[in-house]
Amino acid sequence: MAARTNERTGLDKFNRIGNVTNAIFHAVFILLALVCLIPILVVLSVSLSSEDSIRHTGYHLFPTAISGDAYHYILQQGTMISRALGVSVLVTVVGTVLGVLLTASMGYAISRPNYKLKGLLTWIVFIPMVFNGGLVSSYYINSNLLGLKDTVWALILPLAVSSFNVIICKTFFRSTIPDGLIESAEIDGASQLRIFFSIVMPISLPVLATVGLFLCFAYWNDWFQSMLYINNQNLYSMQALLNSLMSNVDALAKNASTMGISYAQLVATMPKESARMAVAIIIVAPVAAAYPFFQKYFISGLTVGAVKG
Known part of the structure; x- marks a missing residue:
């Protein structure tokens, strides 16, 4: 009975460690995905921005003044x-x-x-x-x-x-x-x-x-x-x-x-x-x-x- 309890405790501990490890990996990969995705979104935002807004406010993740002039x-x-x-x-x-x-x-x-x-x-x-x-x-x-x-x-x-x-x-x-x-x-x-x-x-x-x-x-x-x-x-x-x-x-x-x-x-x-x-x-x-x-x-x-x- 004690051995079974210890085995169950060990499995629970292993599962907790596995969940924490998976959470860390997910966070790392989400961060890496954002590092790759954000520059593309900035480029898209600038391409849809008016020239005046770029000149006055610079680059932004979301366009401050949308324009299709480009x-x-x-x-x-x-x-x-x-x-x-x-x-x-x-x-x-x-x-x-x-x-x-x-x-x-x-x-x-x-x-x-x-x-x-x-x-x-x-x-x-x-x-x-x-x-x-x-x-x-x-x-x-x-x-x-x-x-x-x-x-x-x-x-x-x-x-x-x-x-x-x-x-x-x-x-x-x-x-x-x-x-x-x-x-x-x-x-x-x-x-x-x-x-x-x-x-x-x-x-x-x-x-x-x-x-x-x-x-x-x-x-x-x-x-x-x-x-x-x-x-x-x-x-x-x-x-x-x-x-x-x-x-x-x-x-x-x-x-x-x-x-x-x-x-x-x-x-x-x-x-x-x-x-x-x-x-x-x-x-x-x-x-x-x-x-x-x-x-x-x-x-x-x-x-x-x-x-x-």
């Missing part, structure tokens, strides 16, 4: 915004498809135990994760040697393959695809390309979706490649346009020659601060809307990369 102004810049949005969509789609294909093929090659160049290629993939060639050498190769400057390929090729994504694919292929399956296909006379596209790719959708999402968000959020290689404003992506706005409040006005009003008048009436934030909201909105539907793939990608291959 979004109205952006709609007036339809040609420039649509062109930048088209560049972002094109780069994201083409880069993601090309990056997934290159990354998966490289990961599959170094995952096969009987491949003779497996060790060499593994080191070639691993070394860039530790040592970087530097910005000057990358710029010289991409700009002068490959001639990518002021082309859309300058926004695609430098980000298409990363060592981290290759290692994720290699680990998945090595731990998931049995050697017997590949050997059976080889006995039936299938070529390596046939095996890769007809057998390996269809059963590797989880890792392909994970790498694809990593690449998709990387391309969508990238502005650095535009800053390095793009001088032609017709090739500016949405992110490059936002970066130009953040460093120069007159960037939109310089591209507004089709509006039929003078440059000085446009600069005087332009909603500068709210326009910046409105462009930021337009860029963030697609990713924020799509992320909840693909969150599980991010989690699976992290767990796949956590297993040593």
Whole structure:
């Protein structure tokens, strides 16, 4: 009887400790969520505020004077915004498809135990994760040697393959695809390309979706490649346009020659601060809307990369 009482007391104490621990974790995660959410709400609030209220009262979590001038102004810049949005969509789609294909093929090659160049290629993939060639050498190769400057390929090729994504694919292929399956296909006379596209790719959708999402968000959020290689404003992506706005409040006005009003008048009436934030909201909105539907793939990608291959 006493033993049963002590056991019940121990369970009650354990449950109390567990409840306190859960409460602490919930509080920490709520705090972290607020840290991530509040800046976005501030940006949204500023984009919906009038320029006068921003000038007199600064940034607030809730707008003191609601105004849609920034979004109205952006709609007036339809040609420039649509062109930048088209560049972002094109780069994201083409880069993601090309990056997934290159990354998966490289990961599959170094995952096969009987491949003779497996060790060499593994080191070639691993070394860039530790040592970087530097910005000057990358710029010289991409700009002068490959001639990518002021082309859309300058926004695609430098980000298409990363060592981290290759290692994720290699680990998945090595731990998931049995050697017997590949050997059976080889006995039936299938070529390596046939095996890769007809057998390996269809059963590797989880890792392909994970790498694809990593690449998709990387391309969508990238502005650095535009800053390095793009001088032609017709090739500016949405992110490059936002970066130009953040460093120069007159960037939109310089591209507004089709509006039929003078440059000085446009600069005087332009909603500068709210326009910046409105462009930021337009860029963030697609990713924020799509992320909840693909969150599980991010989690699976992290767990796949956590297993040593």
